[in-house]
Amino acid sequence: MTNTMSTNTTWLTFDCFIFKQGIKGPEVAVFAIDAYSLQNMATVSRIAEEKKGYQRIINPRKLGAIRRYVEIPEAVLPTGIVLATGDTPGFVRINSRKPIGDTGQIWAAKLQVKQSPQYKPFLVIDGQHRLFGITSSKLAPYPVPVTLLLGASKLVQMAHFEIINNKATRIPAAHLNELRGMMFNMSSDDEEKLNSLLLQLGVTSLNSSALVSELNGPKYIFEGILDFPSNPAGFVSSNTLRQLVDRSRESGFLKYLADEDNDHLEAYNSLWLGISRKFSQRWTYETNLFQEFASGKIKKGKVKSEQKLLHSGSLFVLGDITDRELASSSFRKKWLDEPKAISDLVQKEVFSKIPSGVWEDNNLQVDNTGKGRKALREFLESQMV
Numbered sequence: 306m307t308n309t310m311s312t313n314t315t316w317l318t319f320d321c322f323i324f325k326q327g328i329k330g331p332e333v334a335v336f337a338i339d340a341y342s343l344q345n346m347a348t349v350s351r352i353a354e355e356k357k358g359y360q361r362i363i364n365p366r367k368l369g370a371i372r373r374y375v376e377i378p379e380a381v382l383p384t385g386i387v388l389a390t391g392d393t394p395g396f397v398r399i400n401s402r403k404p405i406g407d408t409g410q411i412w413a414a415k416l417q418v419k420q421s422p423q424y425k426p427f428l429v430i431d432g433q434h435r436l437f438g439i440t441s442s443k444l445a446p447y448p449v450p451v452t453l454l455l456g457a458s459k460l461v462q463m464a465h466f467e468i469i470n471n472k473a474t475r476i477p478a479a480h481l482n483e484l485r486g487m488m489f490n491m492s493s494d495d496e497e498k499l500n501s502l503l504l505q506l507g508v509t510s511l512n513s514s515a516l517v518s519e520l521n522g523p524k525y526i527f528e529g530i531l532d533f534p535s536n537p538a539g540f541v542s543s544n545t546l547r548q549l550v551d552r553s554r555e556s557g558f559l560k561y562l563a564d565e566d567n568d569h570l571e572a573y574n575s576l577w578l579g580i581s582r583k584f585s586q587r588w589t590y591e592t593n594l595f596q597e598f599a600s601g602k603i604k605k606g607k608v609k610s611e612q613k614l615l616h617s618g619s620l621f622v623l624g625d626i627t628d629r630e631l632a633s634s635s636f637r638k639k640w641l642d643e644p645k646a647i648s649d650l651v652q653k654e655v656f657s658k659i660p661s662g663v664w665e666d667n668n669l670q671v672d673n674t675g676k677g678r679k680a681l682r683e684f685l686e687s688q689m690v
Contacts, residue, residue, distance in 0.1 A: 317342075321416040323399065323455075331457040334399070334416050335385070339446040340439040346418060347388060347427040347436065364434065365523035371438025373518050375447065376534045382439070385450040386432030389457045395419065396426035397455070416453070427453070443535050513550040517543050519570050526577045530595050530615075538595035540608055542617040549624040558631035561641060572644040576627055579651025587614045587664040613664045618673035622681045626689075630655045659688045 321336035374380050390397045401415040418426055429436065439447050521531040521543070531546070532539035550573060553559040558576075562568045581588045594611055597603045613619060630636055631647060636654075640646045663669065663685075671681060 315419055317346075317418045317420060319416045319418070321414055322405070323402065323412045323414050325410045332455045334414070334453040334455055335451070336416055336453070337448050337450050340436055340449045341445055341447070343386070343427070343449065343451065344436060344440045346420075346425050347429050348391075348425040349429045349433050367434040368438045368441065369522040370518065371434050372442045372535055373533055375439055375442050375444055382435055382449065384432075384435075385452040386436055387430040387452045387454070388427040389430055389454040391424070391426050391428055393424060393426070396421070396424065399455070430454070441535070513547040513554070514543075516550055516570055516573065517546045520546065520574060520577075525574050526581055530592060537599040538592075540595050540598075540612065541615050542620060545617045545620045546624070549621065549628065552625070553628045553632075556632075557628035558637070559628075561632070561637060562644065568644065572640075572647055575645060575647040576624070576631070576651060579648040580623055580627065580656070582648065583652040583656045583659075584614055584661055584664060586661065591615045613669065613671050616671045616673065618671045618677050618681060621673070622678050622685065626682065626685065627651055627655055656689065658690075659685060663688075 319336040319338065321334045323332055323334050325332045371382075375382065396419040398417050399414050400417060402412045403414070405411040405413055435449070439449070517527075517531065518533070519525065520527045521533060521536070522528060527541060527546075529536055530538050530541045531543040532541060533543065550559070550569075553573070554569075559569055559572065562572055591612060591614055594603065594608045598605060598608050631640065631650070636650060639650055669684075671677065
């Protein structure tokens with residue numbers, strides 16, 4: 306059956322299927338809706354609210370991962386968002402019910418939802434990160450499948466929430482690889498695309514792309530300024546950072562950390578946090594320029610002409626110098642047991658002798674070429690001695 310949505314002055318109407326599984330369980334409606342429309346009709350029952358809810362607080366990292374995932378052209382999210390109808394009656398109704406088959410438990414129907422600026426008639430049981438991740442992206446419209454519990458009690462809602470969130474088991478990597486080998490003749494390009502999709506959602510360990518994506522998230526040093534599609538202020542090269550992470554894991558300080566997930570993320574964030582603090586005036590100046598561009602106050606050319614510290618050439622040289630220093634035996638013993646110390650080491654020891662205002666020199670040229678990187682490296686290292 307083709308899913309259609311029609312509107313009048315007060316109601317939205319959806320084609321849907323309705324089914325009933327248990328004798329005493331609620332009926333369930335299945336339909337599709339644009340995520341942006343659903344956001345306007347759905348709320349979340351949260352643990353932190355005065356009325357005892359069951360949903361966890363939004364995790365910014367999960368939300369950011371979903372946002373970046375759906376912006377990948379090959380990405381799909383076919384799993385339904387699970388909702389329940391709210392406590393206030395009269396906002397959701399079923400019309401034109403027609404039986405399908407002879408079970409007496411499946412119907413085609415029309416689901417109608419009353420529009421109201423004061424009340425949202427749906428409660429999200431599962432899928433809050435998918436919903437709000439999608440609607441924080443640059444994609445519109447974005448249809449999503451929905452499973453709606455009709456008239457379910459709070460007890461039933463909580464039971465479904467616990468079933469959904471407590472029964473998932475991570476599939477071992479060896480099993481996934483065996484399935485891939487049995488079912489698909491995958492090219493190296495297909496393998497890379499599949500891994501990229503899985504890594505964005507945290508299914509496997511963080512590779513360099515996923516780690517850099519995390520650095521762009523809330524509370525991390527490159528928050529909102531890396532060149533991802535959803536970032537209007539994305540002037541900082543994520544590709545340069547990916548190169549640096551790969552080099553570090555192969556021959557730099559990250560190879561001394563066994564955990565390739567959170568430990569690597571926190572250690573690498575700490576490295577750049579130290580650089581941002583050492584050159585805080587210039588870092589703040591340039592990130593402010595990014596925000597001014599994002600809000601339409603200045604042109605792109607103005608930002609590009611002023612980029613020095615957060616220029617791709619500088620990022621590569623600073624990241625490489627810092628990585629080599631931290632990997633050395635003299636520095637390694639200072640941070641290996643406590644990676645959070647990296648920030649202070651970078652700020653107060655690695656670059657301690659370089660003047661904080663070095664990036665304000667009008668004669669300092671930054672060029673992201675082999676020759677330009679070499680010149681900048683020699684200039685910085687001459688001041689570190």
